[in-house]
Amino acid sequence: MSHPANAFMLVAHMGWRAFVHEKISSLCLILALISVLGPLLVLFGLKYGLVDTLAQRLIEDVRNREVRLIGSGRFDEAWFANMRARDDVAFIVPTTRSISASFNLVRGPERRNSITGLQMLATAKDDPLLPNAPELENDLQVILSALAAKKLKAQPGDKIRARVQRIRGGAREGVWVDLDVLHVAGEGAFVAEAAFVQQNLLLATEDYRDGFAVEKFGWTGHPPNFDKRLFARFRLYARSIYDVAALRDDLTDQRLEVRTAAAQVETMQAMETRLNRVFAIIAAMGGIGFIASLAASLTANVDRHRQSLSLLHLMGFPRHSILAFPTTQSVVVAGFGGGAALVLFFAIAGVLNRLFADDLQAGEYICRLEPTHIVMASLLTAIVALLASLWAGGITLNIEPTEGLRDG
Amino acid sequence: MAQIDPLLQMSGVVKRRGDTFQMIADFDIRPGEALAIVGGSGTGKSTLLDLAALALRPSAADKFRLSGPNGIVDVSALWQSKASDQLAKIRGQRMGYIPQTGGLLPFLSVFENIVTAARLVGRFDASRAHELIKILGLSGLEARAPAELSIGQRQRVAVARALAHGPELVLADEPTASVDPPTAKVVFVLLLRAVKEQGIALLLASHDWGLVKSSGLQTIAPVLTQKGELFCSHFQRMDWQPAEAQG
Numbered sequence: 001m002s003h004p005a006n007a008f009m010l011v012a013h014m015g016w017r018a019f020v021h022e023k024i025s026s027l028c029l030i031l032a033l034i035s036v037l038g039p040l041l042v043l044f045g046l047k048y049g050l051v052d053t054l055a056q057r058l059i060e061d062v063r064n065r066e067v068r069l070i071g072s073g074r075f076d077e078a079w080f081a082n083m084r085a086r087d088d089v090a091f092i093v094p095t096t097r098s099i100s101a102s103f104n105l106v107r108g109p110e111r112r113n114s115i116t117g118l119q120m121l122a123t124a125k126d127d128p129l130l131p132n133a134p135e136l137e138n139d140l141q142v143i144l145s146a147l148a149a150k151k152l153k154a155q156p157g158d159k160i161r162a163r164v165q166r167i168r169g170g171a172r173e174g175v176w177v178d179l180d181v182l183h184v185a186g187e188g189a190f191v192a193e194a195a196f197v198q199q200n201l202l203l204a205t206e207d208y209r210d211g212f213a214v215e216k217f218g219w220t221g222h223p224p225n226f227d228k229r230l231f232a233r234f235r236l237y238a239r240s241i242y243d244v245a246a247l248r249d250d251l252t253d254q255r256l257e258v259r260t261a262a263a264q265v266e267t268m269q270a271m272e273t274r275l276n277r278v279f280a281i282i283a284a285m286g287g288i289g290f291i292a293s294l295a296a297s298l299t300a301n302v303d304r305h306r307q308s309l310s311l312l313h314l315m316g317f318p319r320h321s322i323l324a325f326p327t328t329q330s331v332v333v334a335g336f337g338g339g340a341a342l343v344l345f346f347a348i349a350g351v352l353n354r355l356f357a358d359d360l361q362a363g364e365y366i367c368r369l370e371p372t373h374i375v376m377a378s379l380l381t382a383i384v385a386l387l388a389s390l391w392a393g394g395i396t397l398n399i400e401p402t403e404g405l406r407d408g
Numbered sequence: 409m410a411q412i413d414p415l416l417q418m419s420g421v422v423k424r425r426g427d428t429f430q431m432i433a434d435f436d437i438r439p440g441e442a443l444a445i446v447g448g449s450g451t452g453k454s455t456l457l458d459l460a461a462l463a464l465r466p467s468a469a470d471k472f473r474l475s476g477p478n479g480i481v482d483v484s485a486l487w488q489s490k491a492s493d494q495l496a497k498i499r500g501q502r503m504g505y506i507p508q509t510g511g512l513l514p515f516l517s518v519f520e521n522i523v524t525a526a527r528l529v530g531r532f533d534a535s536r537a538h539e540l541i542k543i544l545g546l547s548g549l550e551a552r553a554p555a556e557l558s559i560g561q562r563q564r565v566a567v568a569r570a571l572a573h574g575p576e577l578v579l580a581d582e583p584t585a586s587v588d589p590p591t592a593k594v595v596f597v598l599l600l601r602a603v604k605e606q607g608i609a610l611l612l613a614s615h616d617w618g619l620v621k622s623s624g625l626q627t628i629a630p631v632l633t634q635k636g637e638l639f640c641s642h643f644q645r646m647d648w649q650p651a652e653a654q655g
Contacts, residue, residue, distance in 0.1 A: 014513065021515035116518045173608040260440055308513045313462050316500015318493040337571075401499070405507045405581065406454065 005117055007280070007321035011312065017330030018305060020346055026333075028298075029297050033337025033381075034344060036290040040283055041345035041377060045367040046352070051272055053364045058241060058268050062128040064261040065090065067247055072097050072232035073256060079358050083236070088243035094231035096206035101196065103161040103205075104174065108152030115151050120205070121235065123196040128237045133183045136198050139227045141182040143196040149184040151193060156183050162195075166209045168221070175203075175208065175219050203229075241265045256336040268342030291384050294333060296327045298392035309396055323389075323395040330389035331382070339379045342374065415439045415476050415577060415609050416460060420470030421484075423455050431455050435628050439576065442603060442610040443624040446511075446617070451630045451641045453613040454581055460611055461505055461579045462486075462495045476502065476576070501529045504600075504608075506580040512554040512585045518565050519550040526573035533572075540568040543605075544598050560591035567599050571606060571615060579602055580612040584619070585624030593619065 019026045044121065058064050074186045075094065085094045095101060101121070107114045123143065125135050133143050146156060154160055158181045165174035185196070204214045213221035245262040302309065310321050322366065349367040356366040369377075414436035421433040429474065431452035437443055445453050460465035462483060466472060469484040475639055486495055487531055499505075504525070512521045522540065528530045544564040563583055570578050584592035596619050604608045614620055620627065630641040 006530065010524065010527055014515065018515040048549045206456075307511070308515075311507075311511050311513065313496065314461070314499060316496050316498075316503075316504055316528055318496050320493075329599075403463075403494070404511055405458070405463075 002290065007317050007326045009319060011014070011321045012328040014312070018301070018308075018325070018330060019329050019332055024330075025297075025301075027338045027399075028335045029294065029329075030337045032293050032297070032338065033290060033333055036286045036293075037338060037377070037381065038344040038348075040286045041321055041341055041369065042348050042352075042367065043282060044279060044373065044377075045345060045349050045369050047275055047366040047408040048370075048373070049349075049353075049365045051275055052362070053366070055272055056270055056364075058265055059262075062237060064077035064241050064265060065244060067236045067238060067251065069233050069236075069251075070257040070258045072261055074229055074230045075213065075234060076228060080231070080234070081151070085127065085139035085232075086247075087222050088239050088247055089236065091124075091128050091235070091237040092124055092201075093122045093124045093127075093232045093235050094234055096230040098201050099204040100232075101202060102163040104165040106152060106195070107150075107161045108154045109158045109160065110153060113151065113153045115148060118148060119192065119194045120202050121190075121196050122199045122202045124199065127196070130185055131189075131197060132221065133185060133196075134276045134380075135194075136182060138184050139198050139200045139204075139378065140177065140179055141198070142179040143185055144181055145185050145190040145340060146197075147191070148186045148193040148195060149210040150183070154181050154184075164205045164208055166211065168211050175217070177217065203231075206232075255345045283356040287380070287384060292387040293387050294385065295391040298330055298389055299395060302331060302392045302395050303324055307404040310399050310401060311398060314401035314404060319397055323393040325396060326392035327386065330385040330392075334381050334385035338378060342377075346371070379405050412438050415441075415475060417471055417473040417475070418460065419472075420468070421459060421466050421472050423452070423459060423464065424450075424467040424469040426641060428637055430529065430603045430638060430640045431630075432457060432640065434644050435610060436644065437577070437609050440604075440607045441611055442550060442600065442625055443628055444620045444623075444630045445611065445613040445643065446615065446620060446646075447630045447643075448615065451632065453615075453644070455611050456643055457579050457581050457611065457627075460577075461503055462507075464497050468606075474498065474502070482512075501573075502576045504573070504575040504578040506566045506578065506583045507584050508582045509562075512562055512569075514554055516554075517550065518546065518552050518554065518557070521554065521565055522572050524643070525569060529561065529573055531573050533574075536574070537572050539566070540571055540602065543602055544568050545594075555607075558586045560595065563587055563591075563595050564598065567595065567602065571602055571608065574606070575608060577609045577611065580610065582613055582615065584614070584616060596623065632655045 080092060080094055083089055101119065103118045103120060105114060105116050106118045123130060123136065127133070130143060136143065142160070144152065149155070150161060160179050161180060162177045162179055163174050165172060166178065174320045204217055207224060208214055208219050208221060211222050213219055236247075238247050241261070242265075244260050244265060248262050249258045250257055284303070305325070308324060312322060313319065348364070353365050353366040354362070360366065411565070415435040415438055418433040423431045428522050429452070435443075445456060447453055448583050455464065466484060472482070472484040474481045474483055479496065516524065517538065521535050523532055526537070531583055541550065544567055546561065546564055546568065549557065549561065554565065557565065563586070567583065570580070580599065584595050587595060599610070600623060606646050612625070627646045628643050629646040631642045633642070
């Protein structure tokens with residue numbers, strides 16, 4: 001081994017031996033690091049776990065992407081085509097006035113299982129509420145929400161009967177429609193009782209209720225005479241929660257009153273930004289505190305060993321090799337302290353996640369760190385430790401070989 | 409008798425401290441030779457040793473040379489070019505220093521203290537270390553920490569450390585000043601025996617006239633002069649007996 005490298009290794013070994021020799025003060029250094037790094041890791045774990053879980057929920061919950069029209073309007077095909085063409089629109093389908101959008105009565109495969117006033121929702125390909133459902137192939141197929149299927153005791157493949165009623169000329173009359181249950185939506189898709197149908201069926205019930213005949217289904221009434229179909233409402237979903245606000249503003253500009261979760265999303269985003277800043281401030285304070293305390297401790301160590309280090313220099317150790325003394329101690333503090341802080345973090349994160357287990361869905365954690373975060377934290381700790389040791393190392397460069405020879 | 413080249417040559421080597429003190433060294437020392445530096449306190453014995461150990465920068469020097477197998481090293485030129493690592497390398501390879509008080513590394517064991525310098529220069533030799541340990545009566549203490557030893561034992565460890573890497577020149581600064589007279593005698597005798605057996609040159613600062621005299625060492629002593637404010641201490645070889653110098 002070359003002279004300087006050998007000298008460096010020998011001094012590094014001495015740094016370690018001195019560290020072990022002074023168990024108590026070394027332990028204090030490690031504890032000081034744990035007390036800074038441990039809470040920082042837990043704080044960041046909480047920030048990442050809690051805030052990101054909530055944010056993820058907001059992002060993933062399709063309801064937050066919905067833009068709901070209050071009341072009703074008059075929208076033509078051109079308007080819908082225009083909306084469909086927008087980048088920030090993920091899904092739009094025309095629907096009827098809310099009052100028309102229901103069956104008066106639906107009977108399950110067994111007659112005694114029935115629902116009065118079952119809400120109808122127009123659906124189409126790529127409905128965000130029905131991510132895994134098959135596409136409806138004709139007007140007489142239906143997808144039931146989980147709750148509706150439960151009440152009707154209906155399963156995919158079952159036949160159900162739906163009643164549509166109207167009052168015409170003072171008399172109540174109605175028609176029955178036989179529908180095939182194609183699919184039952186998952187529990188999370190829609191909480192209430194609902195039947196997802198093709199737009200045609202929904203429009204037909206509206207026409208029927210307005211007194212018109214629907215030739216396709218054999219329903220009698222006034223002959224329909226509209227040259228241009230107008231739609232009262234729509235189901236609209238933005239591409240992402242971040243597009244909701246812009247979409248809302250555009251519709252508001254068209255004098256439409258809409259309701260969205262934009263405010264909630266904005267609040268969440270604002271909170272996330274603020275929490276990030278708070279975390280950055282606390283991390284910076286902790287980091288600076290740690291670097292200062294470690295540098296001060298290492299400097300004190302160098303000072304205490306000044307005579308020994310001077311002797312090393314006298315014995316022929318090159319000036320720069322003495323740097324290895326504080327550097328080794330710093331690396332050892334960072335290694336043990338950082339490792340112990342990680343162990344502490346995992347223990348506390350485990351406890352926190354168990355405490356909040358009831359409020360979390362599968363795969364969600366209140367306190368967690370990704371492997372990349374742990375690598376980052378380790379790297380930062382190492383860099384901080386090296387910076388701190390350079391501080392103390394600067395002092396070793398000024399130690400003269402004769403200093404250690406005489407007391408005073 | 410063939411003239412042996414001096415190992416260390418110091419001629420007109422000056423160290424000044426402010427305007428009030430000046431030390432001048434004019435002597436040389438040959439390989440295997442043992443010289444005692446005598447003189448009262450404040451005459452600059454330690455300053456002279458530190459200069460000879462290449463640990464202290466001289467203020468000026470007419471001739472300051474160290475000869476060796478690879479020719480002659482101009483020490484004052486190295487100081488002028490601030491070649492501190494080169495000076496450190498020479499110290500490590502060719503010199504051993506016994507400080508006034510042990511100066512052991514408290515975090516290393518006795519054995520590790522003894523062999524550290526040898527390890528640095530790649531001359532670690534366990535059998536040589538054990539031989540020194542035996543000669544200096546340190547057997548059984550190898551694994552102890554310096555703090556567990558008596559002051560006399562620590563001084564002997566410092567002697568072993570200064571010799572373990574096979575230096576050409578050993579510098580000892582009052583190595584017996586901090587121990588009781590019987591122990592001082594033991595350390596002194598062991599040190600002289602060790603350097604003689606190994607053929608090492610020794611430069612020893614001491615104010616213990618009795619020991620120096622009884623050991624029959626040649627001496628370097630200061631001639632003191634005062635010019636106004638400036639106190640000047642000029643070290644040269646002395647031909648007279650130490651007893652006369654004291655008077």
